[in-house]
Amino acid sequence: MNNTAPATTAEMLTTADGRPLKAALAAAQRKRRTRAVLLVMPLFLFIFFSFLYPIGLMLFRSVENPLIADNMPNTVAVLEAWDGKDIPGEAAFAAMAQDLKVARKNKTVGRLATRINFESSGLRSVITGTARKARRMKAPFKEKMIAAKSQWGELEIWAAVKRLSPRLTGLNYAAAVDRRYSPGGDLVMQDEDRQIYVHLFKRTLWMSITVTVSCLLLGFPIAYLLASLPLRSSNLLMILVLLPFWTSLLVRTTSWIVLLQTQGVLNDIMVWLGVIGEDSRIQLIFNAQGTVIAMTQILLPFMVLPLYSVMKTISPSYMRAAQSLGAHRFLAYWKIYMPNTLPGIGAGCLLVFILAIGYYITPALVGGQDGQMISNMIAFHMQKSLNWGLAAALGGILLLGVILLYWLYNKIVGVDRLKLG
Amino acid sequence: MSQVSLPDHADTVEKLWHYMFYAICALVFLFLIAPILVIIPLSFNAEPYFTFNERMVALDPDAYSVRWYQDFWSKTIWRQSIWNSLFIAIGATIVATSLGTLAALGLSRPEMPYKGLVMGLLISPMIVPVIITAAGIFFFYASMNEYIELTSTYLGIILAHAVLGTPFVVITVTATLTGFDHSLTRAGAMCGADPTTVFFKVIMPLILPGVISGALFAFVTSFDEVVVVLFVASVEQQTIPRQMWAGMREQISPTILAVATILICISVMLLATVELLRRRSERLRGLSAG
Numbered sequence: 079m080n081n082t083a084p085a086t087t088a089e090m091l092t093t094a095d096g097r098p099l100k101a102a103l104a105a106a107q108r109k110r111r112t113r114a115v116l117l118v119m120p121l122f123l124f125i126f127f128s129f130l131y132p133i134g135l136m137l138f139r140s141v142e143n144p145l146i147a148d149n150m151p152n153t154v155a156v157l158e159a160w161d162g163k164d165i166p167g168e169a170a171f172a173a174m175a176q177d178l179k180v181a182r183k184n185k186t187v188g189r190l191a192t193r194i195n196f197e198s199s200g201l202r203s204v205i206t207g208t209a210r211k212a213r214r215m216k217a218p219f220k221e222k223m224i225a226a227k228s229q230w231g232e233l234e235i236w237a238a239v240k241r242l243s244p245r246l247t248g249l250n251y252a253a254a255v256d257r258r259y260s261p262g263g264d265l266v267m268q269d270e271d272r273q274i275y276v277h278l279f280k281r282t283l284w285m286s287i288t289v290t291v292s293c294l295l296l297g298f299p300i301a302y303l304l305a306s307l308p309l310r311s312s313n314l315l316m317i318l319v320l321l322p323f324w325t326s327l328l329v330r331t332t333s334w335i336v337l338l339q340t341q342g343v344l345n346d347i348m349v350w351l352g353v354i355g356e357d358s359r360i361q362l363i364f365n366a367q368g369t370v371i372a373m374t375q376i377l378l379p380f381m382v383l384p385l386y387s388v389m390k391t392i393s394p395s396y397m398r399a400a401q402s403l404g405a406h407r408f409l410a411y412w413k414i415y416m417p418n419t420l421p422g423i424g425a426g427c428l429l430v431f432i433l434a435i436g437y438y439i440t441p442a443l444v445g446g447q448d449g450q451m452i453s454n455m456i457a458f459h460m461q462k463s464l465n466w467g468l469a470a471a472l473g474g475i476l477l478l479g480v481i482l483l484y485w486l487y488n489k490i491v492g493v494d495r496l497k498l499g
Numbered sequence: 500m501s502q503v504s505l506p507d508h509a510d511t512v513e514k515l516w517h518y519m520f521y522a523i524c525a526l527v528f529l530f531l532i533a534p535i536l537v538i539i540p541l542s543f544n545a546e547p548y549f550t551f552n553e554r555m556v557a558l559d560p561d562a563y564s565v566r567w568y569q570d571f572w573s574k575t576i577w578r579q580s581i582w583n584s585l586f587i588a589i590g591a592t593i594v595a596t597s598l599g600t601l602a603a604l605g606l607s608r609p610e611m612p613y614k615g616l617v618m619g620l621l622i623s624p625m626i627v628p629v630i631i632t633a634a635g636i637f638f639f640y641a642s643m644n645e646y647i648e649l650t651s652t653y654l655g656i657i658l659a660h661a662v663l664g665t666p667f668v669v670i671t672v673t674a675t676l677t678g679f680d681h682s683l684t685r686a687g688a689m690c691g692a693d694p695t696t697v698f699f700k701v702i703m704p705l706i707l708p709g710v711i712s713g714a715l716f717a718f719v720t721s722f723d724e725v726v727v728v729l730f731v732a733s734v735e736q737q738t739i740p741r742q743m744w745a746g747m748r749e750q751i752s753p754t755i756l757a758v759a760t761i762l763i764c765i766s767v768m769l770l771a772t773v774e775l776l777r778r779r780s781e782r783l784r785g786l787s788a789g
Contacts, residue, residue, distance in 0.1 A: 107610065111610040114608040114610050117601050117604050117605025118606060118617060118621075119605075120598050120602070121601065121665060122602070122617065122621065124598055125620065125621055125623075125665065128636070128639070128659065128662050129623070129632065131639065132636050132639035133635040134635075135642065136635040296530065297527075300527045315528070317770070317774070318528050318531055318532050319531060321767065322531050324767075324769055325535055325762070325763055326762045328725065328759075330534055331747070332755055332756070332759050335751065336537065336538060336549045336751075337533075339549070341550060342550060343537060343541075343549075375530060375534060378527075436628020436630065456630050456631070457630055457726075461729075470634070473631045473634055477628075480627060484619070484626050488615070488619050493618050493619050496622065496670055
């Protein structure tokens with residue numbers, strides 16, 4: 079348009095129905111914006127209600143703690159004033175006896191005993207045993223209860239109940255990193271033989287790193303081959319990468335069991351070749367190593383695809399230019415080609431690592447004892463031990479790690495560049 | 500292209516490296532594909548073992564049989580799980596595809612505010628470990644049971660699977676929409692078409708390959724999903740992966756290999772469809788010569 083026209087002229091431009099052009103344009107823009115938002119809205123609401131909110135609900139589980147406050151109201155009230163230095167007085171014992179009596183009648187005593195037992199193991203029988211006798215107990219409760227179960231005369235059980243009294247608690251997170259409260263109220267490391275989770279987190283990290291590095295080492299050459307072959311042959315080979323991608327996870331895990339078990343195909347071949355004897359078959363699966371092998375194969379396509387799409391864009395003339403300037407083929411490769419593939423390496427490694435760290439099915443089926451990862455422990459606490467608070471806390475920590483990595487991925491690669499095949 | 504072919508002046512080290520590179524690539528491809536291929540002949544094993552015996556290697560026809568396929572088909576629980584899997588996967592695909600396509604259309608409009616953030620949120624079900632999603636949905640359904648029965652219902656599983664499938668639809672449809680010429684819709688409007696007509700006559704044919712690929716991804720995601728099913732389904736909603744999972748945790752029976760082979764055939768068909776669509780779409784948009 080007329081570049082020399084001053085701003086005032088632009089303001090005076092009007093549409094056919096007399097509105098200022100600027101306002102009309104803004105209105106049109108607003109309308110289009112609303113339309114875009116409206117298109118996204120259904121999915122956003124769907125994801126919000128059936129994904130984000132449920133996860134929030136789970137995270138809330140990791141800190142909420144209504145059980146003791148709801149079911150032992152008298153004890154909680156008495157213990158509020160307790161300093162935790164000596165055994166509480168008769169009032170606390172009377173309140174406890176009353177609460178246990180009610181709990182037994184309401185059939186909540188089992189859950190109470192389980193929760194207190196999570197806090198300090200060995201206390202389950204104290205709670206259930208005393209609850210059974212509480213109905214016939216009369217004052218003075220202190221002597222009677224200590225006579226029934228000597229643990230009532232120790233600080234530990236009272237400290238455990240007091241710690242569990244608040245409705246919001248960080249105890250699950252403490253337990254998730256192998257910390258517990260000593261009877262004196264200090265946060266200390268769990269006894270050595272009961273430390274599981276820190277070790278498990280470390281192992282999960284270590285296994286994920288191993289899987290990521292293996293994927294990179296195996297994926298790099300074939301991505302390079304695919305990117306440099308003519309399209310016709312690379313499309314054909316690409317099928318070999320995409321077919322595993324489309325094959326059921328359970329099918330691939332089954333195949334690895336069939337291949338690697340002691341009576342499996344690989345051991346058979348090695349025995350037949352005479353590499354190993356019939357009686358020295360190697361245990362290749364149902365351990366950490368088997369999990370890493372299976373996960374590497376399962377996640378390899380997620381490494382190859384981003385590497386391939388980056389390598390595809392590197393012009394071969396860079397290499398030719400370097401070589402014509404006197405660089406050796408290997409030097410040119412190292413100095414010119416490799417740095418250009420870095421975005422692909424970053425994208426592939428982050429994606430594989432994010433997916434590996436939360437893996438559940440494969441470790442559960444082929445992990446054996448030492449190949450279990452943190453997700454398996456979450457499933458165990460969800461389904462077997464029913465310690466949902468701890469499961470939620472472990473999930474919360476895992477989720478935090480994944481969100482950080484995802485944020486990093488979005489920052490470096492961008493989710494809109496995520497491609498599938 | 501010339502990067503891989505060996506120049507005439509290559510020295511011995513380069514030649515050696517060149518052939519070693521090919522050998523390494525061949526091994527990696529073998530690593531990728533062998534586990535899938537090995538299962539197919541074993542599923543026809545006449546014996547209840549998971550290895551090739553000498554008669555199988557010698558291609559003795561008596562060493563092969565279809566007894567595990569018959570076993571699979573004769574068991575009610577397996578037949579029931581096929582229908583369950585199909586029903587749940589189709590339901591989840593319909594929900595995921597319709598919501599995901601709409602969202603992708605919105606996301607690829609230049610006027611969309613907070614595009615990166617929203618896209619990140621909508622893709623997140625693919626990134627968040629499925630065990631966390633399953634646990635969250637388990638608690639959510641339990642808390643909803645007074646209002647609507649979702650635990651141990653088909654509806655509950657379909658909705659949960661739809662959540663897991665939508666990211667794939669969003670990704671594939673947005674990918675087809677990159678480079679979408681928005682003046683085409685305006686041209687349609689100028690020719691007198693209302694927005695609905697423009698959508699079905701102009702936009703839909705262009706994005707259809709992406710929509711179908713996304714739908715197939717969503718289908719496979721649901722068809723292969725086991726963790727959510729473990730958490731919120733009952734025996735009544737037994738699916739194929741759930742049944743395989745149960746079988747694998749106990750003693751693997753060769754029937755599982757027969758099921759696995761059937762699933763591999765399904766994957767091959769789906770992959771072929773997606774590849775054909777992708778190539779057609781790339782050819783139409785002039786992105787590649789292949």
